[in-house]
Amino acid sequence: MLANSHEPLVAGERIAKLSVLTLLIIGVIELLVGRLSLSLGLTADGVTSLFDALVSLIVWLGLHFSRRRPDARFHFGYQKVETLAAFIVAISMIGVAIYIIFVSYLTFLSPRPISYPSIAMVTLLLAGVASMYRAFQMRTVAKKYGLLSLRTDANNSIKDATASFVIFVSILGSSLGFLELDALGGIIIGIYILGVAYVTIKEASLILLDACESAEITSVLAAALKTLSGISGIASIKLRPSGRYLTGVVTVMVDGSETVADTERLRKEIRDVISRILEPVEDIIVVFRAVQDV
16 A cells, blocks of 8 residues: 555545535525526526536545545445546536536527626626636646546536636627627537536546556566566566556566565565556555466
8 A cells, every 4th residue: 555545535635625615605606696687697607506516525525435444345445436426427517518508598599688797797707717716726636646536526617617707708798789699608618518528437437447547558567577587477467447546466477496585575676666667556466476387
């Protein structure tokens, strides 16, 4: 197990909880101002912000449960809960996208003037800036620690900020007489959300199905291990993602004359090579197979 292996999850939890609180405040304010201004775009953005708060809550729960230790039921721990959370979030984003596109379509068919456009635009501008700042914070943590669910939430936050800015422009255009702009902006945001959801579902599904990120990784690792003294060949290298870590089994061929001390020395050298090539690694089992047994 890596030292401080829970540090990434703790950092992710912290920023996810802050995201929940921020989005709740933004969503409530947008709904109130949307009702006052009769702006369907602003109201839809407020509903989206509240839904995004739920998304951040799912991410936080996923990161929290990922920190649980292995037990009698889950022998390999709960690392994949974080990936499962990303998958659930992506599915939820599809629902948000369909809602936004539907509301935008209805608005396009029956555009109407917006009351108090200046108040609505100020609200959207502040909401967009707050969402974008929070998104960059989340993306930094996600990139640093390789957290898929948090990266998904960060992309969702960028979408949320972009939506606020697009609707800001649409309300400005509506106040100048171009009433359909509000609906067109919403449709663009909905399509963007569908794209983010597709990429996330694809990545999460591969991890949940134990797909190795790169087929070249095993050949690179095999070539490096063959340079170690005492190894006659590589029988197999099997890797699988477990949350943000890689686990697996490496089977190497030896001539069978090594002592226990030689075997332990070789095992340490193998693990050192693996740690340099694979990042991050949680647990790699090294199996020795005598040449005459092959």
